[in-house]
Amino acid sequence: MTAADPDARMPPGFRRDPVGRLLIAGRPAEAWAEDAGETPLFVYDMGLVRARIAEVRAALPAGVRLHYAVKANPMPDLLRAMVPLVDGFDIASGGELARALAAGMGARHISFAGPGKRDRELEATIRAGAILSIESAGEAARAIAIATRLGLQASAMLRINPPFELRGSGMRMGGGARPFGVDAADAAAVLATLAHPAIDFVGFHVFAGSQNLDAAAIAEAQALTIGLVAHLAAAAPGPVRLVNLGGGFGVPYFPADRPLDLAAVGAALGDTLRARPSILADCAFAVELGRYLVAEAGVYLTRVVDRKRSHGTLFLVTDGGLHHQLAASGNLGSAVRRNYPLVNATRADGVRETANIVGCLCTPLDRLGEGVVLPETKVGDLIAVFMAGAYGRTASPEAFLGHPPPAERLAGSAPVNPVRASGTAL
Numbered sequence: 001m002t003a004a005d006p007d008a009r010m011p012p013g014f015r016r017d018p019v020g021r022l023l024i025a026g027r028p029a030e031a032w033a034e035d036a037g038e039t040p041l042f043v044y045d046m047g048l049v050r051a052r053i054a055e056v057r058a059a060l061p062a063g064v065r066l067h068y069a070v071k072a073n074p075m076p077d078l079l080r081a082m083v084p085l086v087d088g089f090d091i092a093s094g095g096e097l098a099r100a101l102a103a104g105m106g107a108r109h110i111s112f113a114g115p116g117k118r119d120r121e122l123e124a125t126i127r128a129g130a131i132l133s134i135e136s137a138g139e140a141a142r143a144i145a146i147a148t149r150l151g152l153q154a155s156a157m158l159r160i161n162p163p164f165e166l167r168g169s170g171m172r173m174g175g176g177a178r179p180f181g182v183d184a185a186d187a188a189a190v191l192a193t194l195a196h197p198a199i200d201f202v203g204f205h206v207f208a209g210s211q212n213l214d215a216a217a218i219a220e221a222q223a224l225t226i227g228l229v230a231h232l233a234a235a236a237p238g239p240v241r242l243v244n245l246g247g248g249f250g251v252p253y254f255p256a257d258r259p260l261d262l263a264a265v266g267a268a269l270g271d272t273l274r275a276r277p278s279i280l281a282d283c284a285f286a287v288e289l290g291r292y293l294v295a296e297a298g299v300y301l302t303r304v305v306d307r308k309r310s311h312g313t314l315f316l317v318t319d320g321g322l323h324h325q326l327a328a329s330g331n332l333g334s335a336v337r338r339n340y341p342l343v344n345a346t347r348a349d350g351v352r353e354t355a356n357i358v359g360c361l362c363t364p365l366d367r368l369g370e371g372v373v374l375p376e377t378k379v380g381d382l383i384a385v386f387m388a389g390a391y392g393r394t395a396s397p398e399a400f401l402g403h404p405p406p407a408e409r410l411a412g413s414a415p416v417n418p419v420r421a422s423g424t425a426l
């Protein structure tokens with residue numbers, strides 16, 4: 001393979017058949033499109049998700065719980081397939097709560113973090129028996145009032161805005177003024193309010209950043225988190241039963257990105273946990289991962305509807321775009337636009353040509369690939385944009401310009417040897 005090989009950046013787990021068609025979970029991309037009856041569509045390969053979860057399980061110290069952050073991809077079939085594979089779901093809205101419960105995740109294994117929880121979301125969470133990750137003194141007071149009115153106990157963790165960040169993260173969620181969690185300096189005061197009969201105190205939640213490919217930075221943040229929580233535990237209204245260490249495990253979207261050294265993260269966490277302060281001797285630890293579990297398993301398939309040249313540049317115009325796959329267009333929080341890996345899914349052979357691949361929206365922001373080398377591509381060919389399993393449909397402005405929503409398909413969802421770290425309720 002050379003840098004000009006159009007398939008050079010195809011993520012592991014994808015290949016072509018002998019006539020050059022891209023296979024997704026062993027089936028040609030065109031067959032997935034026929035099955036959906038339309039393009040564009042997302043296809044998620046559950047076999048790849050399962051393999052990734054097995055890798056994470058093997059790398060993490062025994063007993064560390066693996067939670068899936070539903071925000072990365074809340075497709076109902078995918079959530080159902082995830083339930084037997086992970087130890088909990090982390091959710092960020094009342095809508096995700098409904099999806100998590102409908103998928104069959106036990107309420108005790110669901111935790112709800114996110115700023116701006118409305119009263120009805122707090123109530124639904126408390127009624128369901130799921131865990132609230134409390135983000136502020138005001139939210140603590142509202143949760144106590146609602147639980148008291150309902151005559152129920154609210155399971156609650158305190159989310160801390162740590163005084164450190166996860167170095168080198170795509171998105172920083174700690175270390176400074178943030179709308180997420182309670183500043184570590186203010187935690188003792190909020191913990192005092194949680195010493196209330198309407199609260200069942202579960203533990204602490206710290207999420208310092210995401211999309212990080214540096215194992216040493218993740219290990220450092222985990223060690224700092226455990227130190228911070230051990231310090232705060234003395235002021236907790238009860239024993240700390242669970243510490244959610246956050247996640248931040250990143251995936252390689254771009255050519256210069258190197259995959260995360262998962263074994264190094266796991267080994268360092270093992271060392272940190274073995275040396276942890278005695279106040280945390282008996283509690284469970286969890287990591288919450290979104291994109292790391294699902295991003296590389298997803299493909300966005302869109303069909304070329306037009307070929308045209310402008311000032312000498314070839315444009316392949318597709319029926320998809322940023323309304324389905326905002327992240328690939330570069331408009332979901334990236335300073336510099338770079339191409340996600342993409343290929344012609346219909347053919348591998350043909351004279352090479354360089355093209356800009358655009359969507360069907362009338363905005364210059366709607367770019368799926370710029371200066372991409374492909375075999376000569378015809379109207380009707382399918383383009384496959386990889387890394388589409390996380391923050392694809394769910395993080396895109398689907399209503400923009402009134403195009404239909406994309407189809408979604410889950411491949412290979414029959415469960416094989418589900419493994420859980422622990423099935424016990426907290």
Ligand SMILES: Cc1ncc(COP(=O)(O)O)c(C=O)c1O
Pocket residue numbers: 069072090113171173207210211247248249288289290291292390
């Ligand atoms: C609290 C929380 N948990 C989990 C995630 C998932 O992050 P990722 O998909 O990068 O693993 C996020 C992302 O912003 C988050 O804010």
